[in-house]
Structures are given as C-alpha cells and as structure tokens.
Amino acid sequence: MFLLFGCVGGNVDPDFGAKYVGAKYVLDPLGEGHAPDTDPLIRFDAFDCATFVETVLADGDVQKLNKIRYADGVPDLVRRNHFIETDWLSNNSDIVQNVSNRYAPTAIHTVTIDKKNWFRVMHNMDTDFSPRTARLEYIPYKYAADIKVERPVVVLFLRDNPKIRDKIGTDLAVRHMGFLLPNGVLRHASRRTGAVVETPFREYVQRMMESEKNLGIMILEIKK
Numbered sequence: 001m002f003l004l005f006g007c008v009g010g011n012v013d014p015d016f017g018a019k020y021v022g023a024k025y026v027l028d029p030l031g032e033g034h035a036p037d038t039d040p041l042i043r044f045d046a047f048d049c050a051t052f053v054e055t056v057l058a059d060g061d062v063q064k065l066n067k068i069r070y071a072d073g074v075p076d077l078v079r080r081n082h083f084i085e086t087d088w089l090s091n092n093s094d095i096v097q098n099v100s101n102r103y104a105p106t107a108i109h110t111v112t113i114d115k116k117n118w119f120r121v122m123h124n125m126d127t128d129f130s131p132r133t134a135r136l137e138y139i140p141y142k143y144a145a146d147i148k149v150e151r152p153v154v155v156l157f158l159r160d161n162p163k164i165r166d167k168i169g170t171d172l173a174v175r176h177m178g179f180l181l182p183n184g185v186l187r188h189a190s191r192r193t194g195a196v197v198e199t200p201f202r203e204y205v206q207r208m209m210e211s212e213k214n215l216g217i218m219i220l221e222i223k224k
Contacts (some may be wrong), residue, residue, distance in 0.1 A: 002030035011064055016152045016179050017056040017187055023047055023196045025189050032075045036123065041075060043068065048176050050084070052189035053154060056179065057095060057222070068092055078119075078127060084156065084174040085134040086113045096154055096220040098136075104143040109136045109158055109215055111173040114165075121169030131180060136173055140216040145193055145205045147219070155180045162215050173215075180219070204205065 001151050013019075026046035042062040049053065058064035067073035070080055071091055081087035089098070100106050115129040139147070143158030157176040164172045178188025186201045208214040 002214065011057075011059050011061070011121070013056045013059045016181065017052060017196065020044065020047065020052065020056075020196045021187070021198060025191055025194045025196070027191070036125075037077055047189040048191070050088075051190045052196055053177050053179065057154075066097065077123070077164060078125075082118070083113045083115065083170075083172075084177070085111050085136060085172075086115075086132040089134075094223065096222055099153075099218070099221040100137050100139050100219045102174045103199075103219065104139040104147060106137050107140055107216070109138060109160065109173055109223055110134070111136065111171050113172075114170040117169040128193070133172075136218060138216045141205055141209045141214060143203045144217050147180070147201075147217075149180055149182050152179050152181050154178075154222060155186065156218040157208065157213040158218065159211075159213050160215055174218075 023044070024046045025048060027048050029039060029043060029046045029048060030041060030051050031039030033039070033041055041116070042055065042060070042065055044055070044060065053066045054065055058068055063073070066075055068081075070076065071087070072079070081091050091098070110133060112131050112133045114131045116127050116131070119125045119127045136158065155178055156174045158173050159175040160173070162171070176188070178186050180186055180201055184201050185198045186204050187196070187198050189196045190199070
C-alpha cells in the first residue's frame, strides 16, 4: 500500500465539489460567452471532467477559473488550456504538481500535441502553434489500486490510443480527471454515468485495467 499526501490550496472548494454531486455531465459546457464558443464562462449545473476539477480548484470564482482555464487568465478560445499534457499542467504549475514518483513505481509516457493541426481539424482555424512533446510520469495501473491519500488530490487517467490522431488531428494522453479523496472515493464528472458521481477508486482502476490501452494515473498535489 502506498500512502499519498496532498496539500489543500487556500482557494480550493473545502468540500472538493461535494455540492455538485448529481449535477449532469455535459461535454464542453464552458466557453467564452461569445463566438466561436458562446457557452458561459462559468456554470454550476453541468460539468465535464475537466471543468468540474477546474471549478472546484477555483472555488466557484470566475476570475480564478479564468486563470486556470486560459493562458494569462484571458478568456479566448485560442488561449484556452485545451490540452492537459502541454497547456494545463505547465500553466497551472503554481496550483498543482505531479508527485506520482513519491508514492509508487512510475513509468514515462511521451506524447506529442499538435495543436495547430487540432485547431484546423476540429475548429477549421489557422493558428501559429508548433507541435509540443510532453514526458508524462505516471503510475501504471498495476500499482494504482492500493494508493491511499490523507488529503484530496487531483488524479489524471492516461490512455495510449494512436488512432485518436485520425479523429481529432493530434495525439492525446490524458483522457479523464477527478479528485481522489481520503475515503478511497473518486469524485468526478462521469460521461458513462451522465453526472458528477462518487465511485470507489479501486473499482474504477480495476475497470480501467480491462483495456491494455489504458496506461495508469498521474497524481497531482494541490499546492498551498
């Protein structure tokens, strides 16, 4: 058994999204409030996995949420932290850090994000982004089920599926995220369930292990 310690940031919802349990799952529920993505900057009735984590980390404050979701906190589709691997993790390094290697054997998964091609394929937009490669240190699933935490942490779920490039124009590694709680529960916005739910973490890990494409998890400590 591996014991994991996470730090609770001062601006984080102290209940870690408990009040949102039961809210419906909606893919990509937030936007900039104007074209090309007219969805609102913030809402509390619907989430996908990323916006749930972001809203909780921001404690429901729209200005804090903007700083998490956008480069320099400026709401704009092109400036949005679309990719956890290369955008979100680096731009939010003041809030979270990968501590996976402290608590279990780890491996490295390398992924190249081609944001320019993704914008072209998914949004029919021309941008100036160059491909970026990220080396993600993660805990393989065979070690993940026994992880326990004393404080809530963010957990990222990694998957290796090269065919995704043909669909969206880029590779992708992080396919899901949520909060791992000290009681062994994963609180997350579940596409499968259609709502924000609480799932036994061990059961979720065991289900992920059924596919060899699923790699493992990254544990993110929430900084003070």
